[in-house]
Amino acid sequence: MAVTIKDVAKLANVAPSTVSRVIANNPRISERTKQKVREAMEQLGYHPNFIARSLANQSTRVLGLVLPGSASTFSQNPFFPTVLRGLSEGAHEKQYALQMTTGQTEEEIYDGVVQMVQGGRVDGIILLYSKVEDKVMNYLKERNFPFVVVGKPYKFCEEITHVDNDNFRAAREVTDYLLGLGHDCIGFIGGDLNLVVTVERLLGYEKALREAGFDLRNEYIIHEEFLREGGREAINELMQLDHPPTALVVADDLMALGVLNTLDEMNISVPDDISIISFNNVLLAEMSRPPLTSVDINIFHLGNEAAKSLIQRVENPKEPIKRIIIPHDIVKRSSCSKLDKRA
Amino acid sequence: MAVTIKDVAKLANVAPSTVSRVIANNPRISERTKQKVREAMEQLGYHPNFIARSLANQSTRVLGLVLPGSASTFSQNPFFPTVLRGLSEGAHEKQYALQMTTGQTEEEIYDGVVQMVQGGRVDGIILLYSKVEDKVMNYLKERNFPFVVVGKPYKFCEEITHVDNDNFRAAREVTDYLLGLGHDCIGFIGGDLNLVVTVERLLGYEKALREAGFDLRNEYIIHEEFLREGGREAINELMQLDHPPTALVVADDLMALGVLNTLDEMNISVPDDISIISFNNVLLAEMSRPPLTSVDINIFHLGNEAAKSLIQRVENPKEPIKRIIIPHDIVKRSSCSKLDKRA
DNA sequence: AGTATAAATGGAAGCGCTTTTAATTGGTGG
DNA sequence: CCACCAATTAAAAGCGCTTCCATTTATACT
Numbered sequence: 001m002a003v004t005i006k007d008v009a010k011l012a013n014v015a016p017s018t019v020s021r022v023i024a025n026n027p028r029i030s031e032r033t034k035q036k037v038r039e040a041m042e043q044l045g046y047h048p049n050f051i052a053r054s055l056a057n058q059s060t061r062v063l064g065l066v067l068p069g070s071a072s073t074f075s076q077n078p079f080f081p082t083v084l085r086g087l088s089e090g091a092h093e094k095q096y097a098l099q100m101t102t103g104q105t106e107e108e109i110y111d112g113v114v115q116m117v118q119g120g121r122v123d124g125i126i127l128l129y130s131k132v133e134d135k136v137m138n139y140l141k142e143r144n145f146p147f148v149v150v151g152k153p154y155k156f157c158e159e160i161t162h163v164d165n166d167n168f169r170a171a172r173e174v175t176d177y178l179l180g181l182g183h184d185c186i187g188f189i190g191g192d193l194n195l196v197v198t199v200e201r202l203l204g205y206e207k208a209l210r211e212a213g214f215d216l217r218n219e220y221i222i223h224e225e226f227l228r229e230g231g232r233e234a235i236n237e238l239m240q241l242d243h244p245p246t247a248l249v250v251a252d253d254l255m256a257l258g259v260l261n262t263l264d265e266m267n268i269s270v271p272d273d274i275s276i277i278s279f280n281n282v283l284l285a286e287m288s289r290p291p292l293t294s295v296d297i298n299i300f301h302l303g304n305e306a307a308k309s310l311i312q313r314v315e316n317p318k319e320p321i322k323r324i325i326i327p328h329d330i331v332k333r334s335s336c337s338k339l340d341k342r343a
Numbered sequence: 344m345a346v347t348i349k350d351v352a353k354l355a356n357v358a359p360s361t362v363s364r365v366i367a368n369n370p371r372i373s374e375r376t377k378q379k380v381r382e383a384m385e386q387l388g389y390h391p392n393f394i395a396r397s398l399a400n401q402s403t404r405v406l407g408l409v410l411p412g413s414a415s416t417f418s419q420n421p422f423f424p425t426v427l428r429g430l431s432e433g434a435h436e437k438q439y440a441l442q443m444t445t446g447q448t449e450e451e452i453y454d455g456v457v458q459m460v461q462g463g464r465v466d467g468i469i470l471l472y473s474k475v476e477d478k479v480m481n482y483l484k485e486r487n488f489p490f491v492v493v494g495k496p497y498k499f500c501e502e503i504t505h506v507d508n509d510n511f512r513a514a515r516e517v518t519d520y521l522l523g524l525g526h527d528c529i530g531f532i533g534g535d536l537n538l539v540v541t542v543e544r545l546l547g548y549e550k551a552l553r554e555a556g557f558d559l560r561n562e563y564i565i566h567e568e569f570l571r572e573g574g575r576e577a578i579n580e581l582m583q584l585d586h587p588p589t590a591l592v593v594a595d596d597l598m599a600l601g602v603l604n605t606l607d608e609m610n611i612s613v614p615d616d617i618s619i620i621s622f623n624n625v626l627l628a629e630m631s632r633p634p635l636t637s638v639d640i641n642i643f644h645l646g647n648e649a650a651k652s653l654i655q656r657v658e659n660p661k662e663p664i665k666r667i668i669i670p671h672d673i674v675k676r677s678s679c680s681k682l683d684k685r686a
Numbered sequence: 687a688g689t690a691t692a693a694a695t696g697g698a699a700g701c702g703c704t705t706t707t708a709a710t711t712g713g714t715g716g
Numbered sequence: 717c718c719a720c721c722a723a724t725t726a727a728a729a730g731c732g733c734t735t736c737c738a739t740t741t742a743t744a745c746t
Contacts, residue, residue: 002461004732015696020734030694047461051403052732054394055701062442075428076626078419084443085418092445092455097464099405099442102431112435118345118390120702121440257630264632283419284627287600289607347702358726363704373724395702398731463732689746696739702731709726716719 003044012040023048054120063091063310064122065100066113066136068129077254078282079299083128083150086303094311096123110135117145124314126306130154130162130196146317148310150302152196161313163305163324165297167197167279170328171204171249174277174295177330178247179212182339183275187220187238187245189259191252198223201251201279220245235262246339247275253285256292260335271337281331291333298326346387355383366391397463406434406653407465408443409456409479411472420597421625422642426471426493429646437654439466453478460488467657469649473497473505473539489660491653493645495539504656506648506667508640510540510622513671514547514592517620517638520673521590522555525682526618530563530581530588532602534595541566544594544622563588578605589682590618596628599635603678614680624674634676641669 005023009016014037021029022037029037040046054060065087067080084098091098099122101112113136116122125140130151140147141160149162178186188205190198206216219241222234238244250256256278263270270276270290278285281296305324313319348366352359357380364372365380372380383389397403408430410423427441434441442465444455456479459465468483473494483490484503492505521529531548533541549559562584565577581587593599599621606613613619613633621628624639648667656662 002463002732005734006732016733017697017735018695020732021695024734028694033694047457049732050458050462050464051394051397052463052701053734055398055703056732056734058701060394075424076421077424078421080424081418081420088443088445089447092447092451097442097459098445099440100427100431102435102441104432104435108435114390115393116440119393120345120395121393254626254630257627261630261632261634283597284600287597287604289604289632291604345702349702359703360705360727361725363702364725367704371724376725392702395731396704398733399702399704401731687746689744691742691744693742694740697737699734699736701734704729704731706729707727709724711724712722714719714721716717 002049003046004049005046007044008037008040008046011044012037058120060121060123061095062097062099062122063087063307063314064113064116064125065098066109066125066127066129067100068131069104069106069109077252078284079280080128082282082299083303083306086300086305087126087307088303090304090307091311094308096307096311106135110139113139117143124148124310126150126310130164132194132196132199146310146313148306148313150306152200154196157323159321161309161322161324163302163309163326165302165326165328167200167297168204168207170279170295170297171201172208173204174249174279174330175205175208176212178249178275178277178336179208181247181275181336183245183247184214184339185220185243185245186247186249187222189222189234189248189250189255191223191255193223198251201249205249232262232265235259236266239263239266239268245274247336248277250276250278253278253280253282253292253294256294256335257284257288260288260292271335272340275336275339277330277336285331286333288335290335293333293336294331295328296331297328301326345392346389347392348389350387351380351383351389354387355380401463403464403466404438405440405442405465406430406650406657407456407459407468408441409452409468409470409472410443411474412447412449412452420595421627422623423471425625425642426646426649429643429648430469430650431646433647433650434654437651439650439654449478453482456482460486467491467653469493469653473507475537475539475542489653489656491649491656493649495543497539500666502664504652504665504667506645506652506669508645508669508671510543510640511547511550513622513638513640514544515551516547517592517622517673518548518551519555521592521618521620521679522551524590524618524679526588526590527557527682528563528586528588529590529592530565532565532577532591532593532598534566534598536566541594544592548592575605575608578602579609582606582609582611588617590620590679593619593621596621596623596625596635596637599637599678600627600631603631603635614678615683618679618682620673620679628674629676631678633678636676636679637674638671639674640671644669 005016005019009019019037022034101109103109103112124146127149130149130153132154152164153160153162190202192198250259256276268274277293279295281294285292285294309322348359348362352362362380365377444452446452446455467489470492473492473496475497495507496503496505533545535541593602599619620636622638624637628635628637652665
């Protein structure tokens with residue numbers, strides 16, 4: 001059995017309560033006693049037991065993380081480790097630990113969250129995704145358990161603290177940018193429509209086109225998590241149209257890489273034949289050929305702010321609901337060019 | 344305050360201890376009582392408090408995860424989310440949760456581990472890297488705290504349960520493969536030499552060359568975490584040699600992508616001018632141009648087995664030390680070709 | 687000196703659960 | 717009809733810590 005507060009107390013000739021106060025650096029204990037107790041702790045190699053402390057305090061200093069189901073893009077997308085780093089640093093600063101739910105199906109994940117919450121394992125929860133109808137989010141909201149979402153909640157946006165980019169605006173800007181380059185046939189390739197981020201980006205794209213006076217063409221919009229096989233055909237179809245798009249807005253760098261790849265096979269050159277702009281600006285955006293023009297969404301900050309604001313909320317339940325928008329910016333590389341009007 | 348075991352006991356008209364036994368499904372409780380108690384639990388929406396249980400049991404059912412420092416490759420490498428998925432599924436099966444240490448510097452990470460261990464936060468620890476001299480590993484080994492490492496421990500390999508690929512052999516096979524394609528000038532591009540995996544792969548490469556009767560040429564070996572700028576120059580230098588290599592063994596897909604990119608800029612064609620083979624076979628290996636021939640190391644299994652064997656160890660301290668080798672296989676795509684001897 | 691007051695520390699209860707030990711019950715067989 | 721045993725269930729202690737309340741000790745002020 002490890003050394004406990006009692007052992008320290010005995011050695012230092014004080015009461016356990018005094019030792020506890022020394023740990024908390026309670027001002028009601030004299031410096032002399034503190035010193036004495038600290039020496040005893042040192043000597044015995046004492047480390048406070050977190051579990052016992054948690055039980056007494058009714059607080060664990062642990063934040064729960066909920067990842068989207070395993071099958072999703074996440075499992076290979078560098079987005080993930082990067083937010084995690086942000087979260088991790090934010091949590092560490094305030095001495096919080098991170099714990100993840102594990103589970104493959106949606107149901108398993110939900111159960112995991114319930115366990116975390118009702119089992120008192122965590123003080124707060126971070127949702128690393130935002131889906132259109134999400135059981136987990138509803139549950140947390142109903143119980144009024146402290147949580148933040150990374151992304152924009154589908155509903156009750158004003159009532160849920162979240163940190164997100166302005167994806168709508170970003171998509172508009174990006175589309176405008178392509179428009180500005182002279183493109184008038186612009187396609188959109190997005191991910192899972194159940195994810196709010198996809199929806200937002202799509203809406204921004206549509207808005208920009210409409211504002212510029214263009215009709216939306218359904219054939220120009222492709223949805224799928226088609227990082228692999230699926231993509232090939234989709235792109236193929238797209239390029240077989242009478243007026244194939246001369247530019248594409250792609251909702252994610254990893255997807256864009258797939259698109260790049262497929263286009264190359266089809267002998268379509270980027271950016272000469274078609275321009276591509278994508279989102280996230282992960283490392284590989286810079287390593288692809290051509291390097292991708294991509295919207296840097298500041299993934300690290302997304303995570304970092306999420307952790308920080310959750311902790312605030314946990315430590316002060318009266319903390320008001322917040323919506324934190326992380327700025328984005330377009331990093332121009334070589335995947336977009338002016339439309340050559342000769343065609 | 345949440346509903347406790349006492350509330351349930353009161354409602355069911357039994358003692359708290361009985362409720363506890365019902366939770367554990369203790370055979371000493373009659374079916375009739377169990378039923379009664381379960382109904383009460385249901386009615387009150389009772390969920391056991393994990394913290395209290397952990398305190399009483401001296402066991403948390405939480406596994407600690409130690410990631411390499413944030414600056415490392417990890418933060419953008421899809422390796423990470425994939426092992427995590429493997430770990431996560433392995434842990435979930437046995438109802439364990441995962442908790443991460445957070446910390447940027449090596450010192451911070453070490454402190455985090457000590458907190459986890461001495462603070463009784465976790466029952467076991469998984470090291471997601473293996474460095475040449477690792478304070479954390481030494482600490483865990485010394486304390487005889489249950490842990491496994493993903494990768495091969497630098498020292499005490501026989502005394503530490505670990506799960507790894509046979510990277511030495513894989514590198515040899517890969518090099519032999521290139522040799523078999525007629526290449527006789529083969530370069531090696533590796534990551535951080537402090538990581539055991541880099542060393543192993545390098546050794547395998549060297550061994551293969553020596554066995555084939557070639558001298559090792561230092562100019563052919565590049566080390567750096569040069570995913571970005573650094574890489575450019577290194578490759579440049581390499582290709583300026585009198586006899587530039589006609590094939591490269593690259594220690595990681597992400598690196599290989601960078602290399603591919605740089606070579607393209609230099610107008611060197613893969614695989615016509617130079618063949619490339621890399622490791623890990625993450626998704627982007629398949630999405631690069633040309634698609635990379637890569638060693639699939641079964642990242643998911645690496646994580647999965649790590650979780651499973653740690654849990655075994657935790658639940659049975661007498662469990663013998665194990666070394667688990669996950670099989671690898673070379674996935675041939677289009678980045679390697681026979682050497683054209685015309686040159 | 688004597689009491690009021692503040693400062694410092696000790697004692698004990700309690701956080702929610704498990705587990706050991708004790709008590710109760712209902713059958714059995716002599 | 718009662719001692720005796722197995723089967724159930726209850727009571728209480730304990731996990732290591734915090735914190736409320738009580739007690740002691742030092743300091744100040746009449």
